[in-house]
Amino acid sequence: MTFCLGMKTIDGLVAIADTRITSGIEHRTSRKLTIHHHAGFPVFLMTSGLRSARDKVVTYFDEWLRGSHPACARLYELVNAYGEQVRRVAREDEPYLERSGMRFDLFSLIGGQLGEDAEHKLFLVYPQGNWVEIGESSPYAIIGNSYNGKPVMDRLLDYGCSLDDALKAGVLAFDFTRTSATDVDYPIDVAILTTGARTITEHRYTAADLSEYTQWWVATLKKSGAEAPGAWTTAIPHPSPVAEKAEKDVERHVATGD
Secondary structure: OOEEEEEEEOOEEEEEEEOEEEEOOEEEEOOOEEEEEEOOEEEEEEEEEOHHHHHHHHHHHHHHHOOOOOOOOOHHHHHHHHHHHHHHHHHHHHHHHHHOOOOOOEEEEEEEOOOOOOOOEEEEEOOOOOEEEOOOOOOEEEEEOOOOOHHHHHHHOOOOOOHHHHHHHHHHHHHHHHHHOOOOOOOEEEEEEEOOOOOOEEEEEOHHHHHHHHHHHHHHHHHHHHHOOOHHHHHOOOOOHHHHHHHHHHHHHHHHOO
16 A cells, blocks of 8 residues: 655645555565656656556656657646556556456656646546546545545645645654554655745655654643543443442342352
8 A cells, every 4th residue: 555645735735655565465665756847847746556557657757758749838738648648558558457356556646836837736647547636625635545644634734734734734644544554654755845936845754753743643642632521421331340340249149148
């Protein structure tokens, strides 16, 4: 499985991807977040699904980027070109995958801003090559293992968040996922595109780099749980084990006359 998260805020885009690759019982580390350039602008790409499909699609996409095609003015045009490479690989490989009992499975997140885009853009691309744009009302998308991190993102992220706050929320969502899923793990790759910038900043974090932050959350959640209002719990009787034992002893004495 995979954890790749793309976030769109008023201040820019944030991308987070884990690096664990699982093959049977074997684990290795490999990038799932890559930076590409088109017409002088950078875009980031993250993928979840069959690694062989991902590597082939990205190779074809890089080849397309080096070709003599007219430059795309808007990011959606570049996403369309990427989608064509997804369909190309699906046409080539899907019949053979199906014979082996597998299916073509590749989800992608592409973010950036090209010359005629009014703002930074984030797109989710499906295995069929079609896409949806991630917007202000729901400003993030997770591909791969989305179940464990989604509640965190729904509560902590909104379009008005700063990039720092978005990064903090995203790392927490990743850590929740990593805790519950053995096939998602450190290190994580992070890419940030600030509104109006022409460069994407990248950084890789290890578990040690983020241990202070994640341990703070564990301690804070435990403390908050203990201090949370709990008068409503008294509606469910829960006698102590000592009291239950004493009650059973009395019942046994009455029944046996001992």
